[in-house]
Amino acid sequence: MAARRAALRAIPSFVRDNAAPLALYGLFLLIVSQLSDYYLSRLAALVAFWAGIGMSWNLIGGYAGQLSLGHAAFVGLGGYVALILQQKFGIPPWIGLFPSTAVAALAALAVGVPTLCLSGIYFALATLAYPLILQLLFTYWGYQEALIPAHPESPFLYMQWRDNRWYALIFGTIVVLCWIGTLKLERSRWRYLLTAVREDEAAASAVGINTWLVKLWAFVASAAIAAVLGVVYAQMLFVVTPDTMFGIGVSVQALVVTLVGGIGNPVGPLFGTFITVPMAQALDAQFGSISGAAQLVYGIVLIVVILLIPRGLIEALKGVDAPWLKQLGHFFASGADGEIVLPMASVTATRSAPAAAAAPAGSGVLLRAENLSKRYGGVVALKSFSLAVREHEFIGIVGPNGAGKTTLFDLLTGFQRPTAGRLWLRGDDVIGWPSYQLSRAGMRRTFQIPRPFGRLTVYENVKLGAIIDAADEEALREAVWTSLQAVALAQFANRTADTLAPSRIRLMEVARALVARPNLLLLDEPLAGLDPSEVNELIEILHRQLAAGVTIVLVDHAISTVAKIVQRMVVIDNGVLIGDGTPDEVTCMPQVIEAYLGSKWDHARR
Amino acid sequence: MAVVTGLLRMSLTTILQAIAGGLLLGGVYALLAAGLTLIFGVMRVINFAQAEFMMLGMFAAYFLATALNLDPLLLTLPVGVGVGLVGLGVALGLLERVPRGDQNAQLILTLGVSLILQNLALVALGPTPRVVVRSYTNAYWSPAGLFINHARLYACVASLLIMGVLYLFLTRTWTGRAMRATADDPVSAGGVGINVRRTHVIAFMVGSGLAGLAGTLMVTFIAAAPSIGNDFIVIIFLAVVLGGLGSVVGATLGAFLVGLVQSLSGLLLPLQLQNVTLFIVFVAILLVRPQGLFGFRQRV
Numbered sequence: 058m059a060a061r062r063a064a065l066r067a068i069p070s071f072v073r074d075n076a077a078p079l080a081l082y083g084l085f086l087l088i089v090s091q092l093s094d095y096y097l098s099r100l101a102a103l104v105a106f107w108a109g110i111g112m113s114w115n116l117i118g119g120y121a122g123q124l125s126l127g128h129a130a131f132v133g134l135g136g137y138v139a140l141i142l143q144q145k146f147g148i149p150p151w152i153g154l155f156p157s158t159a160v161a162a163l164a165a166l167a168v169g170v171p172t173l174c175l176s177g178i179y180f181a182l183a184t185l186a187y188p189l190i191l192q193l194l195f196t197y198w199g200y201q202e203a204l205i206p207a208h209p210e211s212p213f214l215y216m217q218w219r220d221n222r223w224y225a226l227i228f229g230t231i232v233v234l235c236w237i238g239t240l241k242l243e244r245s246r247w248r249y250l251l252t253a254v255r256e257d258e259a260a261a262s263a264v265g266i267n268t269w270l271v272k273l274w275a276f277v278a279s280a281a282i283a284a285v286l287g288v289v290y291a292q293m294l295f296v297v298t299p300d301t302m303f304g305i306g307v308s309v310q311a312l313v314v315t316l317v318g319g320i321g322n323p324v325g326p327l328f329g330t331f332i333t334v335p336m337a338q339a340l341d342a343q344f345g346s347i348s349g350a351a352q353l354v355y356g357i358v359l360i361v362v363i364l365l366i367p368r369g370l371i372e373a374l375k376g377v378d379a380p381w382l383k384q385l386g387h388f389f390a391s392g393a394d395g396e397i398v399l400p401m402a403s404v405t406a407t408r409s410a411p412a413a414a415a416a417p418a419g420s421g422v423l424l425r426a427e428n429l430s431k432r433y434g435g436v437v438a439l440k441s442f443s444l445a446v447r448e449h450e451f452i453g454i455v456g457p458n459g460a461g462k463t464t465l466f467d468l469l470t471g472f473q474r475p476t477a478g479r480l481w482l483r484g485d486d487v488i489g490w491p492s493y494q495l496s497r498a499g500m501r502r503t504f505q506i507p508r509p510f511g512r513l514t515v516y517e518n519v520k521l522g523a524i525i526d527a528a529d530e531e532a533l534r535e536a537v538w539t540s541l542q543a544v545a546l547a548q549f550a551n552r553t554a555d556t557l558a559p560s561r562i563r564l565m566e567v568a569r570a571l572v573a574r575p576n577l578l579l580l581d582e583p584l585a586g587l588d589p590s591e592v593n594e595l596i597e598i599l600h601r602q603l604a605a606g607v608t609i610v611l612v613d614h615a616i617s618t619v620a621k622i623v624q625r626m627v628v629i630d631n632g633v634l635i636g637d638g639t640p641d642e643v644t645c646m647p648q649v650i651e652a653y654l655g656s657k658w659d660h661a662r663r
Numbered sequence: 664m665a666v667v668t669g670l671l672r673m674s675l676t677t678i679l680q681a682i683a684g685g686l687l688l689g690g691v692y693a694l695l696a697a698g699l700t701l702i703f704g705v706m707r708v709i710n711f712a713q714a715e716f717m718m719l720g721m722f723a724a725y726f727l728a729t730a731l732n733l734d735p736l737l738l739t740l741p742v743g744v745g746v747g748l749v750g751l752g753v754a755l756g757l758l759e760r761v762p763r764g765d766q767n768a769q770l771i772l773t774l775g776v777s778l779i780l781q782n783l784a785l786v787a788l789g790p791t792p793r794v795v796v797r798s799y800t801n802a803y804w805s806p807a808g809l810f811i812n813h814a815r816l817y818a819c820v821a822s823l824l825i826m827g828v829l830y831l832f833l834t835r836t837w838t839g840r841a842m843r844a845t846a847d848d849p850v851s852a853g854g855v856g857i858n859v860r861r862t863h864v865i866a867f868m869v870g871s872g873l874a875g876l877a878g879t880l881m882v883t884f885i886a887a888a889p890s891i892g893n894d895f896i897v898i899i900f901l902a903v904v905l906g907g908l909g910s911v912v913g914a915t916l917g918a919f920l921v922g923l924v925q926s927l928s929g930l931l932l933p934l935q936l937q938n939v940t941l942f943i944v945f946v947a948i949l950l951v952r953p954q955g956l957f958g959f960r961q962r963v
Contacts, residue, residue, distance in 0.1 A: 124767045171950045178709050178766050182900060183949045186942045189897060193942070197935040305893070309774070316771070349785030349889070356778030363768050363775070364760055 074244070077324075077389050078236040082229065089225045096342075098221035104334045105228030106290055110307075111314035111326025112235040113282035118312065119321035120242070121275035122255030123173070127184030128283055128311045130168075130191055133302035134161040135284025136291030137195055140203055143215075147206070150216045154288050161284030162277050169276040173269055176258070185305075192303035203297045216292040224293045231286060232327070239323040249517065249524050251275065253510055255321070259472065260508035264569060265496035265525040306352065313355050316362050319369020324389050328370055333358060421483070423448045423577055423608050424469065424500070429478035431464050431632075438464040439632040442478070446577065446610060451603050453623035453640075454612045457652060461632040462612045463505055466581050469610075470502045471495040482577075497525060501570035502579040505612075507562045509554035515565055516541070516550040522569035540572035544598055560591045567595070571602065578602065580611040584618060596622050616653060620644055628652065673930060676808050681926045683809055689922025690819030691877055693826055695895065696902035696914035698873030704846040704909030705866035707766060708758060711773040713899055714892030715780035716871040720746045720878025721887035722784065728795045728882070735795050736817060739879045746875025747868045754867035759860060763849075777892065784889035792886035800883050818880035825876055826915060832869075833911065842866050846909060897938075898925070901945040907955020916957060 072079060085105075092098040114128045138157035142148040172183045208215040218224065242248060253261035254268045261268050291297045301307075314333055318325030337351035344350040366373040371389075374382060424446040431439040439461045446452060456462050467473040469480070471492035480488045482498055496502075501522075510518050519537045527533035541547045544564040549557060554565065563583060570578055580599075584592050599609055599622070613619050620626060620640035628636035628643055630652035636643045643649055699713045723742045724735040753776055761768040794800075799813035833839035845852040845862045853859045878887075885891070902921045906913025921941065928937045948956065 124770065172946075175949060175953065178770055179949055179953055181767075181770060182709065182904070183946050185900075186897065186946045190939055190942045190946075193935045193939045197933065197939075309778070312771070312774075344786075347785075347790070349782030352778050353782035353786060356775045356780075356782065359771055359775030359778065360757060363771050364757065367761070367768060 075237050075240060078233050078240070082233040085229050085233075086226070089222050089229065092222060092225075095221065098225060100335060100338055102221045102225040102228055102293060103338060104330050105225055105232050106286060106293075107310060107314050107334050108327045108330040109228055109232045109235060109286045110283060110311045111318070111330055112232060112239065113279045113286065114311035115239075115315050115321065115323075115326050116275045116279035116282075117272070118279075119315060119325065120248075120251040120255065121272045122251075122321070123272055123276070124178075124181045124312075125184045125276075125279075126181050126305075126308050126312070127187040128279070129188040129303050129305065129307035130184075131161040131165060131280035131283040132287035132290065132307055133188060133191055133195070133299070134164055135287030136297060136302045137200065137203070137287075138284075139288040140200075140205060140291050140297060143206055144203070149214050150288055150292055151214070154285060157288055158281050158284045161287075162281040165277045165280030166273070169273045173272045173276060185308075188303040188305070188308060192299040195299045195303065200297075200299060205292060205295050205297070216289060217295075221293070224289065227289050228286070231282070231289075235282060236323065236327070243323060246524060249521050252513060252517075253521050253524075256510040256512060257508050259492075260504070260510060261521075262472075262491070262493040263470070263496055263502055263504070263508070264522050265493050265573065266521075267491075267493045309355065313358060317358060317370055319371040322369060322371050325369050325371060332370070421448055422446065422481075423450075423483060425481040426469065427479040427481075429465070429468050429475045429480065431461075431468060431473065432476045437632055439468065439475075439629075442629070442632070442634055444627060444634070444637075446608060448576075448608055449603070449606060450608055450610075451599070451622070451624045452610045452627060453619035453625070454610065454627045454629065455614060455616045455619050456629040458614055460614075460629045460652075462614070462629060463581060464632075465629065466502065466579060466612055470500060470579060496573075499573075499576040500579065501573055501575035501577070503563070503566040503570055503581055503583060505581040505585070507559070507566050509557075509562050509565060511555040512553060514551050514553055515546055515557065518554050518565055519568045519572050522572035526573065536572050536574075540568045543571060543601070544568040545594070560587050563587065564595065564598075567598065571607075575607065577608045577610065580609065582613050583611055584613055584615060592618065616644070677930065678927075679807075680809050681930050682923065683811060684815075685923035685926030686919060687811070687815040687819045687922070688926060689919030690822040691881055692898065692902050692918035692922055693915045694822050694873045694877035694880070695899045696906070696918040697826065697829060697911050698870035698877075699899055700903045700906065700909055700911055700914035701842070701873070702867055702870035703903070704911070705842050706758070706769075706863045707764070708769045708773065708867075709766075710867075710870065711770065711896070712753070712777035712780060713871070713874050714895040715777045716746050716750060716874035717878040717881075717895060718784065718887065718889065718892050719749065719780060720875030721882045721885075721891065722788070722793070722878075723875070724879040724882045725793050725795055725887050734797060735879055735882050736821065739821060739876055742879045743872045743876035746878070747872025749875075750871025751864060751868040753871070754864045758867065759864065763863075777896075781889055781892055788889060790889060792888040792891075794884075794886040795882050797883050812884065814884040818884070821880055822877070825873070829869075829873070829911070838862075838865060897942060897945060901941055901948075904945060904948050904953075905956050907957065908953075910955065910957075913955050913957050917955070920956075 089098065089101050092101055110128070110132065114125065117123050117125050135157045138160045139150050139153035142153040142156065143150060168187055172180060175183055205217070208217055212218045250266055250271045253264065253266055254271050258268045287302065291302065294301065314329035315326045316329065317333055318327060318329030333355070336354060340350040340354060362369070375386060422445045426442060426444045429439060429442045430437070442465060454462055454465065464473065468475045468478075471487075471490050471494065474489060478488070479486065482495065482500065485498075487495060487498070490498075510521060513521070516537060519540055520533060522540070523533055523536050527536070538547070541550060544567055546561060546564055546568060549561065554562065557565065563586070567580070567583065583595060587595060599611075603609055611619070611623070616628075620643075623640060626636070626638065626640045626643040627634065628646075628649050635652060636646045636649045638646075695713060695717060699710055702708055702710045702713075720742050723745060724738050727733065727738050727742065728735045757772045757776070758769055761772065797814070799817065802813040804811045804813060804816065833843060841852065841857045841862045842865070844855070844857055845859055845866075849859050852862070898921055902917035903914045905917030905920055906915070924944070925937060925941060928940050932940065
């Protein structure tokens, strides 16, 4: 065992980390070099091309979780820009590659900036239009059937080989580079950022991630790779039509190959391509490409995969019990993150949770809201609400259901913009700041309905809490561990968040907020759904954090419980502040008593 | 500016003609858009196969009309019901089998249905366009120097009648009310005893049936072809987005607006740029006012 480990260490880490792509690349080269048949070598090139397209789509569609139906826009832009440069100025595609990739990347940037503000299906709908617009424009500009200027004298300079094996080589190389890049991404912090964005954007911005920017990077990178592939693809086709480059078929095929293998899996597109593309090519060869037979099969494949194996073939094969399959799976998964080995308890148990440096109580104002108002159409959810949160306070905001508590929370944390009003955080005017920015400024929140990153482990969930401002991996590890211990979840570190009991998910959310050492912790109904012993446990945790210097604001409707634990209580009803003071003062205020009992009673009597 | 001066140079009749043409077109788009938005409003599903259901209606009307030598207008109802039943099958067999709220999965399913229908038609029938020629296909009514095609006029009038029936269905029947309730809040709808699954399935059936009706109405002046859906789908999406996804009234207004814009821009722009304009408007609306132009609340 030790000898084997030593032998492994002797291999350069690059090779060790990328054993699967390098081995498959070798195999691919070996097979392709033997393919002298035109049809087979063409097929190899096409398989490699679509695998690359799938891998590039996987960045935005899989890793960032944004279902793009407009991938063709960037394939086409790459191909057409290089083609036009060649037609007009005689620039060889090797050089034209750079400007055309730049054009596609810039187009993705220009289009992505506004479009990535849209969520879910609205994004899908908008992306549908971009390649269609380009397809019509290029048709209008007279590129209905663009012929690439022939240069039979120098095939290498102009990428014009008769032998398809050269194209297969280029596409194969791009695919392997993509693959290695994806594995690198899976080992980097980006994996966490992208997963957070994909799983839950609100939770991602609560931990300080600029979700829009993360998506934008994925979108631009995905477009740039697609453009590079498009340049070479156009050369291989030789006769290029707007439909083959920009058509909806291209975007659909990117989706099909990725979906079949597994969306968001580094090798998903590769698997999917090996299955679908040869099948489609065979059908096209049999019935002709305009017969629609291949497209028909793609339609069936889409439906079958969504209904039977929505997470793709690779995930489905993981369920099959065959040793050789498991071995293969391990081989392909090489380089990906394994299970987190927990640090020895003795090493870290002694460290307590020192949050912000403890300062004398009752000093400056941390957060000040002035006349915050929020209207939804005609409904006033919050009316001229003012509140000053002083440092090291423990405030409970209470009010009956529908009083405007969660709206207030969303306004304070930047999840919604107020209709009117001002907001200062330690003297900085923070009105209009997006949630991730407030989160980075030391303001962390939890949600009324917990928002765990369900498919990640508890450890990873908490790690995401500090991923933005962590200095190095070691410090991050320690912070996560400390925070997990603070909420007594350390023994669940490797459990998937989805499998936790609801009360533990709440605690995990608190740990995710604490790990970043916030100055201000805002908890939205943290006590809901906890049994009495769990409530006590949480209150103890919060008091410890308070002692360590964290300011805490919590919202709840259980006025009696809150009164027992906080120093200051704020009551809202119908969007208006009706009481502010110590719990004893507030619970005696006539207007508070009326809000909780009287007005409802009066209303019922009338 | 160029648009305004361009329009000024044209005669009033040309412009009126374009407006009339646009309104007639909008009437038929309204059926397609109302169906799509009904499905979205109730199920939160973007039906990519909507235009293929229209194509199905066109072909069904074509074959029945030629085989039985019947007027396609008489076939409107049976064909609409038939296409609605296909929709019912899609909703029951596919859409209701994935978790509700998994919008990406549902979108991919309808995309798959669209690919299957379109290419099945292509494999079975070939790419030849087919049109039903009736006495009124090339007949014109000419009030005040305008040319109003009879076939288009009949289609538009029939479409408006159907929209009226749809309105009565949604407001006066319990099934319709259940749909509107489900569109507003599926959880509360379930709470008051509405069978949400049944409502979803019926909404999809009605929505796709409306596309089938539209197809039958159009087959006398637009040729049926397997790929015809590609020309319509973004136009329908645009009408729906203009009106605010989920609002039937909005989609109807949006459909007339799209018809008008398409027809008027035809006076100034070549065909390809006409559609480019529509697509750009589509994206712009999604980006700037995803709730639609008219500010209807998302409600069927």
